[in-house]
Amino acid sequence: MAVQKRPRLGELVTTLPDCIMERIPCDRFSIELMGEDGQYCAIHEASMRDDIPARVVGTLIPTTKSGLSFIQKTKSSSLCGDLLREPEFPEDYELGAQGVRSIVRVPLMRGQEVYGMFTLQSSHPNLYTDDDRRLLVRLSTRLGDTIYAAYLDELRQRHSYLDQTTKFYTRSFFSALRVAEEPVTVLEQVCQHPYANHFGDVSLVYVSIVNTEHLEIEQWEQAMAVLAEVTRCNLRENALPFRIESNAFIIIMFGEGPLQVTHFVRQLMEQLSLMQMRAKLLGDPSQAFDVRLGEAQGPWSSLSELYSSALRQAQELPPLGQRGDLVR
Secondary structure: OOOHOOOHHHHHHHHHHHHHOOOOOOOOEEEEOOOOOOEEEEEEEOOOOOOOOOOOOEEEEEEHHHOOOHHHHHOOOOOEEEOOOOOOOHHHHHHHHEEEEEEEEEEEEEEOOOEEEEEEOOOEEEEEEEEHHHHHHHHHHHHHHHHHHHHHHHHHHHHHOOOOOOEEHHHHHHHHHHHOOOOHHHHHHHHOOOOOOOEEEEEEEEEEEOOOOOOOOOHHHHHHHHHHHHHHHOOOOEEEEEEEEOOEEEEEEEEOHHHHHHHHHHHHHHHHHHHHHHHHOOHHHHHHOOOOEEEEEEHHHHHHHHHHHHHHHHHHHHOOOHHHHHHO
């Protein structure tokens, strides 16, 4: 009853340990949820001990390393008495290094679908019993629908940052990132992809469709949808696209940014050329368009300056279709 009054995941994670500790001892408690694409699990965690701190809310770990992949396949619970002596999953080596010795994992289910799991963790070996495991299974069964509702609410919040036409992230999300104190955490929570290892210098590319004034709104949106699809086909996993204006978007590229930019520009030019040829064959000029493009590189801390620089370059240079020297 206490948990059902707190519908958000963050509130659930801070409320549940107090309830559980009345019956089962634990030093750390977590709710682990499967990401939409199944590649990563998001961890929401609370710790009762300073020497075993909770991981940052929304921390992502690969599903292949998590016990959740096993729980999802078997739909059964798991109990490990000593992670240092008998680790069950790759994640256990990390947990053991953090001071965890005993762990209980139980599935969170909606109907016959496992969408996540509870874990109870202790710094003491061989602490938990089968009775503890069974009690936690009953608790997860009782609360499965409540936590699933909180899970869906979090998904809806993430989806609100997606533009419906392009499926790119929205300008409001870009604005939020520019002022975020911990942008890596915000990125990982919304995008469900780890960025911590790539966070350093970035490349920013600005792209806008030119000569759109003759298009109707429907044609305009169709052109943006086509350009977005072409763009997605030529982006690597660690690139982030944002629809920044009605006829323009930006791409933030991590890692080998300059090389990615060169590859993307060449591929985009080739695709636009093919679209021009197709439009001529169909006799429909609305099926083809040209774009302006600008780019800038630098540290994430200067993101606003990078955006301004890329925009300025796009306005100063000729449209991409007139810059044939780039495809040599």
